[in-house]
Amino acid sequence: MSEAAYHLISSHEKRHTTRRSRILTTFTSSATLLTAVSFAFVYLTAIFYTRSIAYRDPTSAFFDPHRGYIPSYSAVRQDQAEAFIFASKTDLTRTRPKEQTHQKxxxxxxxxxxxxxxxxxxxxVGSLLDGLSEQERNDIHLVVFIAQIDPSVHFAFKENWLHNLTDEVLLYDLPKKEMEHVIELEQTGNSREKGLYDYTYLLKTCYAQGADHIAMFEDDTxxxxxxxxRTINGLDIAEKQTALRKASLDFLYLRLFYTEEFLGWNSEEWKTYLFWSSIVTAAVATSLASIRLISRTAKKAMTPKLLVAVxxxxxxxxxLLFFAAGRVTVLPLPNGVNEMPRYGCCSQGLVFPRDSAKLIIDFxxxxxxxxxxxxxxxxxxAHASTRWALTPSVIQHVGRKSSKGDDYGEASKYKMTVAETLWNFGFEENDVGELRREHLDAIGRHSS
Known part of the structure; x- marks a missing residue:
């Protein structure tokens, strides 16, 4: 081969190599750019979607208190309760059932x-009774305790609906010395002691009535x-789940209300979050390494610059977006019964098995x-008792003024009082028609 021919071939090969290098560089640069653009598009879309679904999640960075605290279903339920009470004035079928001897x-x-x-x-009262079947109402002994020394100062005591709809309107019936102590507690505004005394007094009354379970509701729910x-089904599940555990464990209560605010990313669980974040990172690294081994094209596209970006x-x-979305949004409690040994707030609605109620009374x-x-x-x-919560909550706290009188007017976050922020956000997502159909189906199954 002549020297001229050799130089010609060598020059051609160099141009070909340079062209391939440019193509490869362009390909990898395009892959890097395409990945960046695609990620930006998907990420922004995910942010907008998360904002649209997490506005009711108080554990989310996208929580919107102006929308989250809107009383959607609870307002409807209050109207239904009021209509029930109004109708009870003329509809005798809505009043309490006749005296019965069967066990409640x-x-x-x-x-x-x-x-x-x-x-x-x-x-x-109206929301607890509205919609109940005759059998369901007969299974309940409803007691309203007017916890006032002078019951006439309570608006409801003078109204007929209270006495017509409830099975018992409870008033203080105490020995003289004990009555004097209660008078002192009421006059001095000692809510910590009087509130506990009143709760115990009512709990003891229900215990003496002999029912299998005692449900305690606050009056602003x-x-x-x-x-x-739903509560009956929840109790059945909770009791069975407790029975499967160690015999020494007691089923203390079933919670009917909680606020999702305390179910977020708690700092004491940071090791768990770090562990799973590390697992996800390792999984992504393993997947990319496997793709690089399998595909030559992928290996060329996954440059060190791209991997660093990833x-x-x-x-x-x-x-970060996963955690910002909120725990209630990305890891919600499954519907049904969930153990809730921590972060369960507050005492708006608790159901105690009879034996547990006696333990709490004594305590x-x-x-x-x-x-x-x-x-x-x-x-x-202290007693390693199991605590269960019904999900979703079946009651809502609608009080805006605390009965304790210790937080009304005080500024808290979102410029709301402590009482106002005790809210179950999932409760407001209930659909009136779906709940009615579910309830009628349950009544039908029970009666068949």
Missing amino acids: KFCVGIPSVARNGTTYLRSA VALDGWYH FAIYLPLSI FEERTLGYVDMLIEEYAD
Whole structure:
């Protein structure tokens, strides 16, 4: 081969190599750019979607209090409760059932004190009773405790609906010395001691009534249509689940209300979050390494610059969005019954098996001072008792003025009082028609 021919071939090969290098460079640059653009599009879409679904999640960075605290279903339920009470004035079938000797399944107790300018008790009683079948109502012994030395100061005591709809309107019936102590507690505004005393007094009354379960509701709540059959089913599941565990464990209560605010990313669980984040990172790394081994094209496209972007930018941002979306949004509690040994707030609705109620009564009488919800949790922790919660909640806290009088007008986050922020956000997503159909189906199954 002549020297001229050799140089010609060599020059051709160099141009070909340079062209391939340019093509490869262009390909890898295009892959990097395409990945960046695609990620940006998907990420922004995910943000907008998350904003649209997480506005009711108080554990989310996208939570919108202006929309989240809107009383959607609870407002409808309050209207239904009011209509039920109004109709009871002329419809005798809505009044309490005739005296019966059969054993009641539930004693439902509602302690109530006078609050200026509020009539919460009407909604509580009306929503508990509205929609119940005759059999469901007959299974319940409903007690409203007017926890006032002078019951006439309570708006409801003078109204006929209270006496017509309830099975018992409970008043103080105490020995002279004990009555004097209660008078002193009421006059001095000692809510920590009087609140616990009143709760215990009502709990003891329900216990003496003999029902299998005792349900305690605060007077500023509303119950959804079908709360009774869901509670019965929940109790059955909770009791069976508890029985499968160690015999030494007690089933203390079934929670009918909680606020999702305390079910977020808790700092004491940071090791768990770090572990799963590491698992996700390792899984992505393993997947990319496997693709590079299988595909030559992928190997060329996955340049060091692209891999650095994946692990330094794309993956951290994705993990960040996962946590920002909120725990209730990405890892919601499954419907049914869930164990809730921590973060269960507050005492708006609790159902105690009969034996557990006696234990709590004895504990309260021993302590005499404290807040009901905190003392119950203290007892449960000390005795390793199981605590269950019904998901979704079947009651909502609608109170805007605390019966304790210790937080009204005080600024808290979102410029709301502590009482106002005790809210179950999932409750407001209920559909009136679906609940009615579910309840009628349950009634039909029970009667067949």
